[in-house]
Amino acid sequence: ETGVTQTPRHLVMGMTNKKSLKCEQHLGHNAMYWYKQSAKKPLELMFVYSLEERVENNSVPSRFSPECPNSSHLFLHLHTLQPEDSALYLCASSQVAGQGTDTQYFGPGTRLTVL
Amino acid sequence: GQNIDQPTEMTATEGAIVQINCTYQTSGFNGLFWYQQHAGEAPTFLSYNVLDGLEEKGRFSSFLSRSKGYSYLLLKELQMKDSASYLCAVMDSNYQLIWGAGTKLIIKP
Secondary structure, eight states: OOSEEEEOSEEEEOTTOEEEEEEEEOSOOSEEEEEEEOTTSOOEEEEEEETTEEEEEOSOOTTEEEEEEETTEEEEEEESOOGGGOEEEEEEEESSSSOTTOOOEEOOOEEEEEO | OOEEEOOSEEEEETTSOEEEEEEEEOSSOSOEEEEEEOTTSOOEEEEEEOSSEEEEETTEEEEEETTTTEEEEEEOSOOGGGOEEEEEEEEOTTSOEEEOOOEEEEEEO
16 A cells, blocks of 8 residues: 555445544655545645644534544544535645645545435 | 635646636745645645746646745646646645635546
């Protein structure tokens, strides 16, 4: 495996379900990110982890809970979601957060539908 | 507030040239990125500009004017596979990426 992988690629869940999204990066990077992408809207940064520590939480509702057990893996735990949370959830990684030349590399995303 | 503007959609012909513009107003500037995103796929990095001027990379070039808060992505010799969304993003003074909504480019034969 190379680059950034995400599973599952598609997820349909009810509002009372609990599910988790998984991201893995094989690039040796130290920073990982969760983004939400809705149709015709800019990417919204949700969480940033640098060296497994959360460094950014952009006022994301508590029904989204991130976890970064090591620098290669990132999870997004979901519970009691709302239909407006339906979107493409993208994971990205970069060498180190907080530098101008730091390029982020993205996974293919999880298409989430909340019924 | 911080803002990135780019056209929602553009159409061009195979073999032609197209220029996708991006204007920005951000708190600070630490570089501007262009990404390409095919439908249902990951955004992929195209270019990074931090100094004024033109950066050329094969058929793609990116231009930056910091004084005007303006960038463009120039695509030459368009191919059908260039049909995608093109995302402009600026890194602000907090080293956070501020994203535009993307420009959907449609290539016609």
